[in-house]
Each structure stands twice: as structure tokens, then as C-alpha cells.
Amino acid sequence: MSCGASAQGASACRTRGRGNTRLALHPCKVADGATKSAVCSSCHGPNGNSTIPEWPRLAGQNAVYIAEQLRLFRSGVRANPVMQPLAATLSDQDISDLAVYYEAQTPAGLEADPSYWQGGQALYLRGDAHASPVVHRMSWAGGRGNLAAGYPACALSSPST
Numbered sequence: 001m002s003c004g005a006s007a008q009g010a011s012a013c014r015t016r017g018r019g020n021t022r023l024a025l026h027p028c029k030v031a032d033g034a035t036k037s038a039v040c041s042s043c044h045g046p047n048g049n050s051t052i053p054e055w056p057r058l059a060g061q062n063a064v065y066i067a068e069q070l071r072l073f074r075s076g077v078r079a080n081p082v083m084q085p086l087a088a089t090l091s092d093q094d095i096s097d098l099a100v101y102y103e104a105q106t107p108a109g110l111e112a113d114p115s116y117w118q119g120g121q122a123l124y125l126r127g128d129a130h131a132s133p134v135v136h137r138m139s140w141a142g143g144r145g146n147l148a149a150g151y152p153a154c155a156l157s158s159p160s161t
Contacts (some may be wrong), residue, residue: 019147026148027051027096028093028096028097028099028100029097029100030097030101030104032097032100032101032149033097033098033104034101036097036098036101037098037101037102038088038093039086040098040106043055044058044069044083045057045059047059047106047108048060048061048102048105049103049105049107049108049109055056057107058102058105058150059105059106059108060103060105060107061102061103062078062103063096063099063100063102063103064099066098066099066102066103067095067096067098067099070087070098070099071087071095072092073086073087074087074088074090081108092149092152104151133135137151143158
């Protein structure tokens with residue numbers, strides 16, 4: 001499920017994702033995510049706009065992708081000494097609220113240099129020796145990711161994330 005925020009910060013959920021129930025978001029509120037993001041902002045920056053390349057910018061990132069990554073940290077499948085203990089304290093509701101909050105934010109500054117994603121565009125259009133163009137179309141879409149499939153927005157990433 002994915003949530004679309006209303007003017008009041010509440011959200012209406014609809015189905016989205018790869019058919020994997022682990023990607024489902026609970027009924028969520030952008031405003032609740034804003035409150036819960038206080039700890040996150042120390043690394044990921046105000047409104048998810050990190051100014052430190054080592055910390056991913058979350059503003060504008062796909063909510064399904066953010067939720068899945070937080071669940072992977074929480075379960076220990078994705079190892080990170082900073083994120084695992086933080087994610088371990090999050091409920092499914094917290095994860096959903098944070099995910100839609102960050103998806104609703106506007107990315108600002110530090111967008112990927114076009115030279116970093118132009119290679120991805122070439123793969124998207126022509127494929128390469130290892131994969132057909134259709135494989136790469138799952139995540140390209142102009143660097144904005146594939147929201148329906150839950151793939152991340154690569155244009156928001158710095159070279160180190």
C-alpha cells in the first residue's frame with residue numbers, strides 16, 4: 001500500500017508494490033511521520049535532505065522502498081551499526097508513517113550529478129551484455145525509480161550512498 005497525503009497530513013492508502021505483503025504500508029499520516037523523524041534528521045537532515053554524502057537523502061524517495069529498507073534493518077537482514085538499533089525500536093506503524101513523510105518531502109540540493117546517472121539511462125535504453133533493457137527499466141524512469149515496483153529514486157543518491 002502507499003499513502004497519498006492530504007492537505008491535513010492524513011493519508012488515504014491504496015495498494016502498490018511487488019505483491020509482497022512485507023511491502024504493505026499501514027494506514028499512515030505524513031504529520032505523524034514528521035514527528036517521528038526527529039531522531040532521523042540528525043543524520044538524514046531536515047525534511048530528509050542530508051547535506052552529508054555518507055548519509056542517504058530520503059526526501060522524495062519512494063515510501064515502499066524506505067519502508068522495506070527500515071524493515072530489513074529492523075530484522076537484521078540489512079546490517080548497519082547505526083540503523084539496526086534505531087530501526088529495532090520502530091513499529092510497523094512508525095515505519096509506514098516515516099516512509100510516507102519522507103516520500104512527501106521535496107528533495108533539495110545534492111541531486112546526483114547527471115554524469116552518474118547517464119550510464120543508467122544508457123542501460124535503460126539499450127541494455128548491455130548482461131541484461132536486456134527491460135531489466136534496467138525497472139529502476140530508471142529518469143532516475144526517479146519505479147514507484148509501482150518499489151524501486152528507489154537513484155537520481156536522489158549521492159555517489160557514496
